Amino acid sequence: MEQDLVEPPAAARTLPIRFTASGSEYFRIWIVNLLLMICTLGLYTPFAKARQLRYFHENTLIDGAPLAFHGDPWRMLRGYLLVGGAALVYAALSHFWPLAGAALLLLMAPAWPWLMRSALRFRLGQTSWRGLRMRFEGSVADAYRVFWPIAVPLAITIVTQALIAPTAEADEAADAVEAAAPSLAMLGLMGIATFSTVCMAPWIHWRLKVYQHNHYALADEHTRLEGVRGWDFYKVQLGLLGVSLLCSLVIGALVALTMFVVPAALVVVGPVLYLLLLAVAYAYMTGRFQDLVWGHTRSAHVQFHSRLSVSSLTWLTLKNSLLTAITLGLYWPFAAVATTRMRLSAVSIEVSRPVEQLIGEARDAAADATGEAAGDLLGFDVAL
Amino acid sequence: MSPSDTAPSANAGTLTAPVVYFDGRQATAHPVRLVLTGGRLHILGDAPDGPIALDHEARRLTWPERQRHGPRVMLLPGGGQLQCTDGAAWDRWAAHHQLGRSLAVRLQQSWRGTAAALVLCLAVLGIGYTHGLPAVAGVVLWKLPTSVDATLGEAALAEIDTRWLAPSRVPLAQQARLRDALANALQRHAQATGEPVPTWQLHFHRSRDKVPGANAFALPGGTIVVTDELVELLNDREDVLLGVLAHEMGHVRHRHGMRQVVQSGLLGAIGGVLLGDVSSVIGSVPVLLGHLAYSRAFERQADDEAIALLRAGGVSPAVMTVLFERLQQRNEGQDPDSSPLSIAFASHPPDAERIARFQAATTDTTTGNRNSH
Numbered sequence: 188m189e190q191d192l193v194e195p196p197a198a199a200r201t202l203p204i205r206f207t208a209s210g211s212e213y214f215r216i217w218i219v220n221l222l223l224m225i226c227t228l229g230l231y232t233p234f235a236k237a238r239q240l241r242y243f244h245e246n247t248l249i250d251g252a253p254l255a256f257h258g259d260p261w262r263m264l265r266g267y268l269l270v271g272g273a274a275l276v277y278a279a280l281s282h283f284w285p286l287a288g289a290a291l292l293l294l295m296a297p298a299w300p301w302l303m304r305s306a307l308r309f310r311l312g313q314t315s316w317r318g319l320r321m322r323f324e325g326s327v328a329d330a331y332r333v334f335w336p337i338a339v340p341l342a343i344t345i346v347t348q349a350l351i352a353p354t355a356e357a358d359e360a361a362d363a364v365e366a367a368a369p370s371l372a373m374l375g376l377m378g379i380a381t382f383s384t385v386c387m388a389p390w391i392h393w394r395l396k397v398y399q400h401n402h403y404a405l406a407d408e409h410t411r412l413e414g415v416r417g418w419d420f421y422k423v424q425l426g427l428l429g430v431s432l433l434c435s436l437v438i439g440a441l442v443a444l445t446m447f448v449v450p451a452a453l454v455v456v457g458p459v460l461y462l463l464l465l466a467v468a469y470a471y472m473t474g475r476f477q478d479l480v481w482g483h484t485r486s487a488h489v490q491f492h493s494r495l496s497v498s499s500l501t502w503l504t505l506k507n508s509l510l511t512a513i514t515l516g517l518y519w520p521f522a523a524v525a526t527t528r529m530r531l532s533a534v535s536i537e538v539s540r541p542v543e544q545l546i547g548e549a550r551d552a553a554a555d556a557t558g559e560a561a562g563d564l565l566g567f568d569v570a571l
Numbered sequence: 572m573s574p575s576d577t578a579p580s581a582n583a584g585t586l587t588a589p590v591v592y593f594d595g596r597q598a599t600a601h602p603v604r605l606v607l608t609g610g611r612l613h614i615l616g617d618a619p620d621g622p623i624a625l626d627h628e629a630r631r632l633t634w635p636e637r638q639r640h641g642p643r644v645m646l647l648p649g650g651g652q653l654q655c656t657d658g659a660a661w662d663r664w665a666a667h668h669q670l671g672r673s674l675a676v677r678l679q680q681s682w683r684g685t686a687a688a689l690v691l692c693l694a695v696l697g698i699g700y701t702h703g704l705p706a707v708a709g710v711v712l713w714k715l716p717t718s719v720d721a722t723l724g725e726a727a728l729a730e731i732d733t734r735w736l737a738p739s740r741v742p743l744a745q746q747a748r749l750r751d752a753l754a755n756a757l758q759r760h761a762q763a764t765g766e767p768v769p770t771w772q773l774h775f776h777r778s779r780d781k782v783p784g785a786n787a788f789a790l791p792g793g794t795i796v797v798t799d800e801l802v803e804l805l806n807d808r809e810d811v812l813l814g815v816l817a818h819e820m821g822h823v824r825h826r827h828g829m830r831q832v833v834q835s836g837l838l839g840a841i842g843g844v845l846l847g848d849v850s851s852v853i854g855s856v857p858v859l860l861g862h863l864a865y866s867r868a869f870e871r872q873a874d875d876e877a878i879a880l881l882r883a884g885g886v887s888p889a890v891m892t893v894l895f896e897r898l899q900q901r902n903e904g905q906d907p908d909s910s911p912l913s914i915a916f917a918s919h920p921p922d923a924e925r926i927a928r929f930q931a932a933t934t935d936t937t938t939g940n941r942n943s944h
Contacts, residue, residue, distance in 0.1 A: 212640070215682075215684075218685050225692055225699075226695055245641055245643075246640065253641070279836075315595075318593025318595045318596075318598065318650075318651060542598055543597075
């Protein structure tokens with residue numbers, strides 16, 4: 188490893204991370220947020236999001252000092268209305284005219300890298316530790332460079348899928364052989380496009396993580412992602428495939444056993460085992476990727492480590508899913524706090540210089556909140 | 572500020588817990604003292620490069636919310652922030668000066684408040700669903716010109732025709748008789764009540780397959796379709812057929828088809844916003860659920876129209892029980908929901924309640940011609 192330490196190694200120490208949030212407290216915040224969101228037909232959502240972020244930030248104590256969230260909900264509202272309007276238009280359009288919907292998606296898709304970068308800049312720019320704001324320093328051009336290899340196959344997939352849907356319906360009514368011929372070529376094209384999109388996805392995912400983790404900054408510390416190759420991401424996906432297959436075999440055997448022994452119990456056992464499979468998949472993906480990506484993130488004087496136990500996360504996720512299902516969703520805040528706590532306690536930060544020496548840089552705090560709204564409304568999670 | 576000046580009012584203004592100040596330019600933590608006097612917050616402390624003496628108007632600042640655990644962070648205009656690890660002491664101090672208690676915070680501070688919020692949530696959802704949504708749909712419908720209905724109805728009929736219908740084999744004389752009966756009943760009803768006669772066209776079609784079978788339905792714009800199978804089922808009872816046509820006329824008069832489309836669309840949109848997901852399968856579940864519930868209210872309205880028009884035509888509404896019996900015999904063992912047309916007559920197997928309403932309506936006709944409700 189390159190020796191760019193200025194201070195002697197004796198100054199190196201690990202910053203303890205504590206998460207002081209409680210499920211019951213977050214539940215109360217969440218319920219009030221929900222009530223206000225319903226009463227305002229969704230307009231309160233940016234304010235709810237701001238309160239939630241503030242709660243999670245201020246209860247994350249790194250070396251005894253909490254993170255602070257500076258986001259102004261009124262700016263987030265503007266972005267939220269913009270993205271919300273666009274999403275409604277798309278949904279209405281695609282309901283009546285699927286082809287127009289696909290066309291709109293193709294038109295809006297090129298904005299995606301820009302929106303993602305905006306969301307990252309906003310989320311980081313509105314977060315501070317010990318009074319110093321974090322930054323995301325990735326450029327727009329680099330954001331597009333991440334995605335360009337997959338742009339063409341993805342576009343072809345979207346278009347062919349939109350074209351094939353109405354053609355399939357016409358087959359029933361028309362009952363003509365000619366209708367089948369274009370379908371076959373189209374199906375082939377769609378198949379190839381979809382297959383190449385899926386194959387490229389882990390590679391693009393790796394490019395995205397490299398882009399993100401190469402550009403986080405606090406004061407004069409700039410992070411880099413070192414020692415992770417695209418192949419490592421494929422290994423995780425292959426591992427996921429293997430684990431899922433193994434799990435499915437076990438579950439299949441258990442289901443068969445239940446059917447022979449106590450068929451009535453299948454009603455309960457079936458869904459539980461299915462949730463177990465989902466929990467295993469989620470925990471494996473989350474744990475392996477968190478360890479891989481954060482474990483290799485470092486800056487001049489800071490080194491991150493992550494050691495998340497996949498089995499612990501699996502059991503926690505299963506427990507969360509079951510309780511959330513039984514309580515019709517009311518357990519969700521407790522689940523969110525518990526999951527965040529487990530993921531945070533797996534992370535440790537090693538610094539090789541006194542933290543008091545960090546000096547912030549003067550910068551413009553007016554980052555665009557539109558990206559944040561896009562990430563939230565369309566379910567894209569840019570959480571660290 | 573001399574520390575020896577300890578009048579009780581000055582004490583209450585000082586926060587007796589360790590507070591740290593970050594200036595936003597360096598990561599150095601400066602211990603400070605906070606004093607609230609005269610509506611202003613004073614921040615006082617010593618830094619290596621000089622004393623710290625800031626003050627802000629207390630009400631202008633964003634005060635952190637009360638919590639059970641965790642530190643308190645207060646962001647200051649100008650980029651600095653204050654942090655206090657003793658949350659309880661901060662809360663007491665801020666509460667003493669009536670700061671940091673918005674409605675949201677007060678609601679979530681007690682379990683009673685939270686429970687009330689939960690109940691209110693469900694109540695608002697329930698009321699919005701049963702009353703709010705139809706009301707909003709009503710307003711939208713009011714603004715929507717009836718030409719939209721006609722266009723939608725034509726498109727729907729063309730689609731249904733291609734898939735499920737064939738030319739009718741009902742004799743033209745019978746068709747004319749049924750049309751006249753309906754027209755007369757509408758005329759008399761209009762004279763008696765002053766309600767206008769809606770635009771309507773009556774079509775007869777044969778069903779290609781089991782679907783829609785013996786059935787009748789109304790489309791936006793006033794198109795009423797009756798299948799040959801239903802006419803054959805009630806060949807000897809044209810008065811009952813009049814009842815069916817009158818029922819469909821109820822759907823036409825109240826624009827139920829258009830209302831269904833608008834309400835489903837609204838429900839889908841709102842459900843999507845609340846669930847944070849506008850285009851997934853989850854978003855369409857509220858629409859499916861709402862679909863079934865609304866049809867009950869519509870059927871009741873259409874039944875009212877049937878009762879009114881039957882009376883106007885001099886027929887006892889109780890004759891409808893004949894139809895219900897015959898439909899039940901015919902559909903024995905069949906799934907009543909096999910019809911893909913939600914608003915079609917046979918999709919809603921008559922329950923005891925609807926039969927009772929028709930039978931109860933007859934008691935009024937025996938005393939002569941009465942105005943319908």
